[in-house]
Amino acid sequence: MVGFELRPGNPRVVHHTLNFFDTTGRARELEAREHERGRDPDAKDYGPGYSVAMGVGFVPTPVTPGEMPKFGGMGGWAPGQAPQFLPEGCGWFLPKGSDIIIQTHYHRDGRAQNDRTQIGLYFAKQPVNQPWQTVVVNGLRGLAVIPAGKSDYVAKGAVWLNNDAVIHSVMPHMHLIGKQIKVTMTPPGGEPQVLVEIPHWDYNWQETYWFKDEIHAKAGTKLEIEAVYDNSATNPNNPRNPPAPVFVGEQTTNEMLFGFLGVTSTKTPWERVRGARTPPERAAK
Numbered sequence: 001m002v003g004f005e006l007r008p009g010n011p012r013v014v015h016h017t018l019n020f021f022d023t024t025g026r027a028r029e030l031e032a033r034e035h036e037r038g039r040d041p042d043a044k045d046y047g048p049g050y051s052v053a054m055g056v057g058f059v060p061t062p063v064t065p066g067e068m069p070k071f072g073g074m075g076g077w078a079p080g081q082a083p084q085f086l087p088e089g090c091g092w093f094l095p096k097g098s099d100i101i102i103q104t105h106y107h108r109d110g111r112a113q114n115d116r117t118q119i120g121l122y123f124a125k126q127p128v129n130q131p132w133q134t135v136v137v138n139g140l141r142g143l144a145v146i147p148a149g150k151s152d153y154v155a156k157g158a159v160w161l162n163n164d165a166v167i168h169s170v171m172p173h174m175h176l177i178g179k180q181i182k183v184t185m186t187p188p189g190g191e192p193q194v195l196v197e198i199p200h201w202d203y204n205w206q207e208t209y210w211f212k213d214e215i216h217a218k219a220g221t222k223l224e225i226e227a228v229y230d231n232s233a234t235n236p237n238n239p240r241n242p243p244a245p246v247f248v249g250e251q252t253t254n255e256m257l258f259g260f261l262g263v264t265s266t267k268t269p270w271e272r273v274r275g276a277r278t279p280p281e282r283a284a285k
Contacts, residue, residue: 001092003122004075005083006102010115015105015252016173019074019119021098026058026071028099049102054250056101068095073134076260078173080205083120087168087214090264091128094121107252130264135159135275137183139225140257146177146246151232155257158224159275167215169262170195171208172225175255176237177246178203180228183259188220188280195261201227203237203252208262216266220280225259 008014022028027050034050050057060071074092075084086092104117139157146153172181178201186192196209231243239253240246246255265271 001074001094001121002090002124002128003083003085005120005122006077006081007118007120008077008115009117010113011079013106013109013113014115014117015107015250016076016078017105017117018076018103020056020101020103021072021074021092021094022056022101023070023095023098024061025099027056027101030057056103068093069131070095072131074100075132078171078206079203080207082207084208085122086132086262088126089128090130090132090168091124093128093131094123105250129268130270133165133263133265133273135161135165135223135261135263135273137223137225137259137261137275138257139227139259140248140255142248144248146229146231146255148243148245149232151230151234152179153229153231154226155229156224156226157257158222159277160279161217161219161221161223162274162276163219163271164266165217165221165263165273166266167195167211167217167261167263169208169210171206171260171262172196172198172227173206173256173258173260174201174203174227174229175252176203176239177229177231177235177255178227178257179230179235181257182226183261184224184226185215185217186222186224188218192224208260217263222279223259223261223275225257227257229255 006017030050137157137159140155170183174181180199181201182197183195184192185195231246233243263273265273
């Protein structure tokens, strides 16, 4: 698969989606259990699929280099995202018989809502030799709190590449009180380079930014995200008046800080590209 288009059926409550394929049958088993519970008149969820607090509800099966994965990501959607098409020679490997999982995060607004989100898949017409991979940089972790009234709260995080990679795109992600965001790359022994910087964040336009020229990054390259949040009464996008402490969470009125980088391996057969939270020299000790 070399592209997809996701259309939320109810943009009022669809916060974002993450898309996956699964050949293990684990997701299908969870759906069957959910439907069995749905026969209970006290059950809260009668729709298709299944409900989980985070993730997809199970631990994916690990793969070895060169092996066809049994589970994997297929991009995602957030407000402002356009249909996504990958560079030539890259793709999401979609094994025969796969189940498609659309992990949909809903923002509750206190009213009963209906949603029928759709996804369209585009398949390769030319050979694909590199699976599309994502390196995630997290800058706002579980116990962080953005204080009420704080107009310039700074959050940041970093990861280091475990091996050589080609970087094709970057997508920053925050919620409503995000003010500024920047993603930088620092090669081993080199100077920081800005990959994307948004001085005036708009939650409704979360775009994926594609580099005109792909970036070849060495193992040990530092990828860093830094953002500023405005949790003051002067922020017109603040959903709380008066302002209240904002915690990390899934709801639109909570906050997040992520940078999603679209990458491919430089090796054939391909290698898994990861971002480690520990610098290479520290990890070696």
